[in-house]
Amino acid sequence: MNKIDRILSFGDYSxxxxAALPFVLVAVVEAAKIPVATAxxxxxHFWWRVLFFIGLVLLSTITFETMLNGFERNFSSLNITIDEKKxxxxxxxxKVxxxxxxxxxxNIINLQQVDNDYRINVQTANNAY
Incomplete structure (x- = not known):
């Protein structure tokens, strides 16, 4: 059975x-930026503007960090497969x-030497007989 043809298990879906959750979170945070930018x-009042600006900066930081984390997880997942193959x-x-x-x-064994040793052993045995 080919790896592509197999049925997905619970572990595959999880x-x-x-892998998809960080990008879903990014979509939610991006949607939250619109009302904050409108506000x-x-x-x-100046202080409300400062507060909303700080909120936008925080939302942008969350977006950046979440996307970075999501890409890092996907990269790590790909590297696990590559490391297993390696x-x-x-x-x-x-083994090779x-x-x-x-x-x-x-290849170090010298056939001539083995043959000579064998003949000597046979000759010794014959002499002893």
């Missing part, structure tokens, strides 16, 4: 929801390295 525009690749490379080391050790 991950999607957690700032129509306020007659770790799998590194494990596979380690182990096999290469075994191959090099096998």
């Amino acid at each position: 991950s999607i929801l957690v 700032l525009m129509y306020a007659k 770790n799998g690749s590194l494990l596979l490379q380690d 390295d182990v096999l290469e080391n075994r191959k090099e050790k096998i």
